[in-house]
Amino acid sequence: MSKQVLLVVPSAIVARGLEQVLSGTGEFEVACILGHLSGNSPAQLKDMVFDVIIIDPSIFEYASRSNGKSVTASFSDAPVVAMECTPLDDNIRKQYDGVLSLTDPPAGIIEKLREAIASRSETQKNEGEELSAREKEILVCVAQGLLNKEIADRLCLSIHTVITHRKNITRKTGIKTVAGLTVYALMNGLMEM
Amino acid sequence: MNDNFQFSGQQKMSALLSKDFSLLGVLTRMGLPFGFGDASVEEVCRKGGVDTKAFLLICSIYALDGYVPPRELMQEVDVRDIVKYLHRSHRWYLDEFLEELADALKEMTAPCSEKYHLIIRKFLNDYREELAKHFAYEEETVFPYVDQVLAGKEGKDFTILQYEKNHSNIQEKLEDLKSLVLKYMPDICESRAIYRALTYIYALEYDLARHTVIEDDILIPLVSRLEHHE
Numbered sequence: 001m002s003k004q005v006l007l008v009v010p011s012a013i014v015a016r017g018l019e020q021v022l023s024g025t026g027e028f029e030v031a032c033i034l035g036h037l038s039g040n041s042p043a044q045l046k047d048m049v050f051d052v053i054i055i056d057p058s059i060f061e062y063a064s065r066s067n068g069k070s071v072t073a074s075f076s077d078a079p080v081v082a083m084e085c086t087p088l089d090d091n092i093r094k095q096y097d098g099v100l101s102l103t104d105p106p107a108g109i110i111e112k113l114r115e116a117i118a119s120r121s122e123t124q125k126n127e128g129e130e131l132s133a134r135e136k137e138i139l140v141c142v143a144q145g146l147l148n149k150e151i152a153d154r155l156c157l158s159i160h161t162v163i164t165h166r167k168n169i170t171r172k173t174g175i176k177t178v179a180g181l182t183v184y185a186l187m188n189g190l191m192e193m
Numbered sequence: 194m195n196d197n198f199q200f201s202g203q204q205k206m207s208a209l210l211s212k213d214f215s216l217l218g219v220l221t222r223m224g225l226p227f228g229f230g231d232a233s234v235e236e237v238c239r240k241g242g243v244d245t246k247a248f249l250l251i252c253s254i255y256a257l258d259g260y261v262p263p264r265e266l267m268q269e270v271d272v273r274d275i276v277k278y279l280h281r282s283h284r285w286y287l288d289e290f291l292e293e294l295a296d297a298l299k300e301m302t303a304p305c306s307e308k309y310h311l312i313i314r315k316f317l318n319d320y321r322e323e324l325a326k327h328f329a330y331e332e333e334t335v336f337p338y339v340d341q342v343l344a345g346k347e348g349k350d351f352t353i354l355q356y357e358k359n360h361s362n363i364q365e366k367l368e369d370l371k372s373l374v375l376k377y378m379p380d381i382c383e384s385r386a387i388y389r390a391l392t393y394i395y396a397l398e399y400d401l402a403r404h405t406v407i408e409d410d411i412l413i414p415l416v417s418r419l420e421h422h423e
Contacts, residue, residue, distance in 0.1 A: 173372065173376075174372035174376065175369045175372050175373065176365055176368065176369055177365050177366050177369050179316055179319055179320075179366055179369070180316070180366060180369025180370070180372070180373060181369075182316075183312050183313070183316050183369075183373055184373065184377065186308070186312045187309065187312060187373070187377055187379075188377070193308065193311065193312070
């Protein structure tokens with residue numbers, strides 16, 4: 001499966017250009033393009049799974065710009081790469097897992113994204129693509145139609161933990177909807193009809 | 194991507210259709226027959242009672258990635274032709290395409306236990322219901338509203354903007370079905386049957402995506418312009 005990319009770039013030209021560069025290889029796929037990250041966009045993104053996020057840091061107020069990366073942490077643990085459309089301070093550059101420049105050739109952009117993803121997956125512990133016992137348990141709850149809050153109560157977990165597990169389930173199985181997850185659970189004998 | 198490519202009424206219908214596989218579905222749903230020989234697009238359309246401009250516009254959306262219709266074309270095309278096409282597509286998805294997909298899935302799960310049969314059939318039925326509901330809203334609310342706007346008799350309680358806001362995603366379940374068939378069918382299923390099911394799923398996914406583009410980028414702007422008497 002190609003790596004899923006989230007673009008948060010206000011300029012349509014830059015967004016389309018990046019999309020063009022990334023889609024050409026088949027290695028990456030732009031799953032979502034946003035012009036900004038408003039208060040409610042993270043909610044819209046909560047069920048999506050990204051492998052890398054590209055952000056133009058100019059979308060953040062200058063005063064809060066150093067917090068840019070923490071905004072994405074609320075909905076994704078994917079590496080975040082800055083798209084430098086206007087010159088960035090060194091201490092802002094340091095916040096990101098890589099910096100793309102407008103003059104980068106297509107191959108250079110791909111390289112930087114690969115590096116960002118590679119450096120991030122080294123820091124994460126390398127779990128297999130099999131669902132863990134806990135994930136299977138949560139999957140069955142989802143298939144039974146329970147809400148995140150109800151799952152959290154039943155398994156004595158925080159809602160945040162449940163959401164993280166659900167994201168991992170979707171990442172591993174490639175299945176997003178409750179109906180699809182139900183089929184997966186039934187086919188794999190995790191529950192009976 | 195071939196950016197310089199444009200369809201025209203003067204070219205041969207056979208040349209236009211050879212550009213992209215999905216255009217065969219457009220031709221059929223427009224009610225145009227095969228067997229056109231060397232006739233031009235215009236000739237085939239005229240003979241079949243189809244507006245050439247609407248046909249070219251819809252074909253361009255299907256075959257050309259990121260196509261932006263020229264302003265003149267958007268002014269000349271009749272919104273009724275677009276609605277007619279969307280209506281026929283709705284019927285085609287539900288009455289023909291999903292039936293064929295159901296057959297392909299049935300064939301695929303034939304060697305499996307009854308359980309697989311039922312699970313997949315229920316999933317497809319649920320998806321069918323979701324699609325039918327989505328289309329019914331368009332057929333019963335949006336399309337009649339377009340007629341009212343054309344007649345200058347629209348009420349105040351609905352505008353095309355509401356449709357734009359409520360236009361829901363009808364692809365998610367289909368994407369899941371794709372993952373399930375692609376990754377998780379048991380070994381006893383025949384590869385040939387999985388392949389056949391997948392070709393239907395991929396084709397439907399592509400077609401629905403373009404169908405949505407026609408609604409969002411053609412129908413909505415056309416109606417919005419009529420609302421403002423432009």
